[in-house]
Amino acid sequence: MPITTQHGNALLYVTHDRVGASAVRSMGTADLRTGGVPVVLVPGLGAPGYLLRTLERCARSGPARLLDVPGYRDPAGPVCGETLGALADTVARWLADVPGGPVVLAGHSTGAQVALHAAARSPGRVRALVLMAPTFPPPLRRTGPLSVAAFRTAVQESPGVVPAVLPSYLAAGPRRLLTCARSAQADAPEAVLPHVTCPVTVLGAEDDALSPPGWVRHLADRAARGRAVVVRGAHAFPHRHPDVTAEVLNGARGTSF
Template sequence: MQVVINGQQVYAYTGGKALDCALPTVVFIHGAQNDHSVWGLQSRWFAHHGYGVLAVDLPGHGRSGGPALASVEEMADWLLALLDAAGVRRALLAGHSMGSLVALEASARAPGRVRGLAMLGTTYPMKVSDQLLATARDDEDAAIDMVNIWSHSSIAHKPSSPGPGFSVMGGARRLMQRMSAINPDALFYTDFAACNAYANGEAAARAVQCPAVFIFGAKDMMTPPRSTKTLTGAIAHGKVVTVDAGHSLMAEQPDAVLDALIAFAATLENEETTQ
């Protein structure tokens, strides 16, 4: 699905079915140097089981044009503009890593637009080391290698991958390299700098009133579960689900992530039915 926002063509994957705004909608927001494809299993399942789906490509990523946005706040405003352009009144927002901050900020800016909030591989503050920021700015290929090593647990490597000849880490690395080829204008640095500079996370979290779920990777070295107390404390009603994965949990444990999202979406339906 393509729409125009701020004069730029942007893309959102709808899971293999046309978006039907009469259905409950799930919006999937990817992390740094990624695109909608990281949500492949989850977006298709929801699209084929009674939901409308928008798996977005943020500006400057994947099939969306324009420069990458430099702050989480700008991305949140863009996301709300996308909902308007697509005709979506309210949605469940599911964000991974940088995308989780975008979902959080959007929920604070427009609480009436958000049915539920799912934050995967998240933490706040989402600080990026000076070394990694500098590498992302000066040597993006090296930064891609560094992040892929830190984002995947040992279970991602052969022979534990889902099928013969399949490399979770290799796929993630090639996706990030493709993002660099599409947008060579310091994309990784822009994304990392936005995460590093975001300062409204605790206030935004304390403002969350909608149902929420945190999905963490037990072996996550990028946003380790021990670093998440600020968010989980601020959103005390949020449920915590832990899966046996690193930071790239949708790739390492796609079924477990899907199961957690299905269960969360079901609770939203049940709560709204009983109100």
């Protein structure tokens, strides 16, 4: 039986879906096959807690799930490795086995890169792709500039995001987090986007130095069917501004641009 939890005004379920030899833990609505196109969220650095507010808003309008990958806090243990490739493979397999039809696939931060690769591997399973604050622009693929950008962004963030991500970070440990971050740094999402055939929305924030507005617009231009949307906030804007974020995600359910 699923575990249920009341979050905001929506009843969210915690479910384990069988994907190959593993069971991927997710939070959201119980049934993904009724009520419209599902929204599926992929968190950055394996810390789903900060996306719960956005998930709850999406669940008010239709089926929605937040994938807990690689699953640092799952009592059953992580379901896959921390590298971008391992995470994208797991998400692609979940898309093939669980929803029963195309979804709006949305990832945030390094999770945006995971979602992008999963969409490229599973084109028939993704109706629309939303990349929220995708990392990393070429200058930030080196440690020094990345550290400066991380500091500039951190001073703009709401302190409330810390308790939302800290439990997952502690469960992961520095080695796993560093493995994930380094694999994302080595990635070039701008080279993958031209191969994605579905509509792509690249969603960024005004005060985000990790995924600045210029990078957001550049990625949207790289997509065959792309658009850029810039909202207020910093890197963790889905936590601080869940209503604005969910409005974009829910709008993507019927997107056709």
